[in-house]
Amino acid sequence: MDVVDHCSALLSNYEVLTLMKTNFAKHNSTAPRQSAFIQDLRTIEYEVIKYLEASPVAGQSPDQIQGALAELKSWKLTKAEKLMLINLRPTTRVEVSAVLEECETRLNDDELGQLLEILDRHLPYSKPVVAYEEAAEDMQAEDA
Numbered sequence: 001m002d003v004v005d006h007c008s009a010l011l012s013n014y015e016v017l018t019l020m021k022t023n024f025a026k027h028n029s030t031a032p033r034q035s036a037f038i039q040d041l042r043t044i045e046y047e048v049i050k051y052l053e054a055s056p057v058a059g060q061s062p063d064q065i066q067g068a069l070a071e072l073k074s075w076k077l078t079k080a081e082k083l084m085l086i087n088l089r090p091t092t093r094v095e096v097s098a099v100l101e102e103c104e105t106r107l108n109d110d111e112l113g114q115l116l117e118i119l120d121r122h123l124p125y126s127k128p129v130v131a132y133e134e135a136a137e138d139m140q141a142e143d144a
Helices: 013-030 036-053 062-072 079-088 093-099 109-122 132-143
Strands: none
Touching: 013 036, 013 079, 062 079, 062 109, 079 093, 093 109
């Protein structure tokens, strides 16, 4: 098999999560006994799904993503930058600056605020707050 076009489309993390969930459910229900390779593959799929479910894309829908992309169309952003904004869902100006190349020269403070408002309107997201005690317990468990 030859790869015809290695970069024909970019996938958002939401699309990857949807695909992974579908494949994981389909493959897990079909074969009760699997080879070690397939079991390892299922483990990787499971870990990827758990990672993506803990990310901002877990609460997104196709309509929200399309709405955000439609409003971002007038902005001079590359496809990759739009994809990163959707996948990472920055909530502060500093995070947006880290996502967009040469952000300081391309956007002023008002435009950064407008960009964050667009993201808030179409892709609502509140970062999970981990209590200090829970984080400390997790770190102690990893050390043990």
